Amino acid sequence: MKLNKLLLSLLLTGLCSTGFAQSSKELIKKKEALQRQIELAEKNLNKTASGKKLTLTEINTIKAQVRLMQDKISTINSEMKNLDHQITENTGKVHNLQNRLSDLKKEYANMIRFAQRNRNSYDKMMFVFAASDFNQAYKRIKYLQQFGQYRKKQAAYIQGTEKDLSNQIVVLDKDLKNKNNLLKEQVSEKSKLDKKKIEQTVVLNQLSKQEKQYKQDIQKKRQQQEAISREIRAAINREIAAARKKAEEEERERERIAAAKAKAENRPAPAAPAKPKSATTSEMLRATPEAAKLSAAFENNRGSLPAPVATGYIVQHFGAYKVDQATANSDGVTYNTAEGTAVRAVFNGKVASISPFQGRYFILINHGEYFTVYSNLKSVSVSKGETVSTKQVIGVVGDSNGVGELEFQVRKGDKAQNPEGWIAR
Structure with missing residues (x-):
């Protein structure tokens, strides 16, 4: 014993x-x-x-x-x-x-x-x-x-x-x-x-x-962020409008097929359905089975997505921030890394938009109801409409004062999310 x-x-x-x-x-x-x-x-x-x-x-x-x-x-x-x-x-x-x-x-x-x-x-x-x-x-x-x-x-x-x-x-x-x-x-x-x-x-x-000069830098940075945020929102709104138009076209096609079938069977044409309540943004972006499946997969990977750069560290966090007396707001996070570092897609998706901005590029990738944004790219290696996979290289990070800098966002529809809640630690 x-x-x-x-x-x-x-x-x-x-x-x-x-x-x-x-x-x-x-x-x-x-x-x-x-x-x-x-x-x-x-x-x-x-x-x-x-x-x-x-x-x-x-x-x-x-x-x-x-x-x-x-x-x-x-x-x-x-x-x-x-x-x-x-x-x-x-x-x-x-x-x-x-x-x-x-x-x-x-x-x-x-x-x-x-x-x-x-x-x-x-x-x-x-x-x-x-x-x-x-x-x-x-x-x-x-x-x-x-x-x-x-x-x-x-x-x-x-x-x-x-x-x-x-x-x-x-x-x-x-x-x-x-x-x-x-x-x-x-x-x-x-x-x-x-x-x-x-x-x-x-x-x-x-x-x-150097307070005066520094406040000017902050102001310039804020203006740049606001400008690119407008561009991003406009790109997302175009995606939402396209999804809405596609859903409406599919509904009209279903009605046309139903009417043709009734005529062939000598039946009265079905009454036009009551105009449905306008679909929400989420419903539009998840309208197709493929989009719904992609959205669910993205959500299930919350907290385990890879970082958009293989090496780097976050210097600017999400939300309001203050340095000395200057304040600003960030819709995402900013990574500092080495010059020439490859930028990676954090999840499977479709390139919705590639836009030039002040000598750089930003890429918008659609993941169903969700979008990821990669800003300040020196060059891109994908094209609009292309399907990308997790960790696929989509471009090269641009620099700021000789340091590689990437701004990264996660959005649900047009609402900014905190990327640090999605990326694996």
Whole structure:
């Protein structure tokens, strides 16, 4: 019974450790991804900081770096918590194995003493012949045989337990070393974050000296965003109008077929149906089975869509934002990335529109009731009406002050959605 309980305990702790190990792997991947983003931001910052005039891109890059560094430290803290759990469990395993080894050695010692007392063949024969009948004598012979086999098994158990104990101590030592390395990494990252915050303070002080110029940059950016938003809404409205026209044509065709069939059968023509209530935008965009299916598939992938660029970091989030005294609103998110980075469709769909805008392009992709928008493309590699698949390259990102910059939106009809709720983290 004790052995069963011990094995169950070890099994459960082993399963828990496996869970932590998997989680730790995910945290390590996340930390590595954050480090790549931090390094890319630093590379971009070196490009934008070469001029004397402070730029909006430079300020946003430093803000993004601070956020990424804080995320990395948070990830390290999560790693350390996992390691603490693993260390606690592995310490418990070591203690259990030590206790088990002690019990096994005691049992084995008792068996050895018993064997010493009954070591000659005469004693064994007397033990058998002292039986009251043949059945009992047979059982005593089997007992002696099983006792010898059990003693060998106990010796093997002791050797196996000693090996398990040795292995577990190695694992525990490794966990302790990993925790020590994480502590050092945490101290290093906090030091880097402190330096970056000082740099941010210097930049913000510089911003106050260039406040007028910076407000002009914000105003220019706001005007650009408003202009492109109008273009996007107009493109979406054209798609909605086309969907409405198609639905009306299909309804007239059904009425024509019904009338022709009634005439052929010498029946009165069916009465014209009452004019239905005007369909909503969602109903128009989901009118066909194909569109409805595509919309449902897009909705089912909320939170798991790939990012529109394979490498990059978000410098501008969705919604209203404020820097110093200047305020603006964003209908999507802005990614900073390397120059020449490929832009990818985040889901299957159809290219609804490709429009030039101030020397760049924006692409509108239809996903049934939903649309995704990719703005500030230097060049495009798809055409209007083309069907695209998830992660298919649709163009190349344009630059801003030498840094690749992509504006990305998700819309339900003409209503802007927060893309960060749709993209996999």
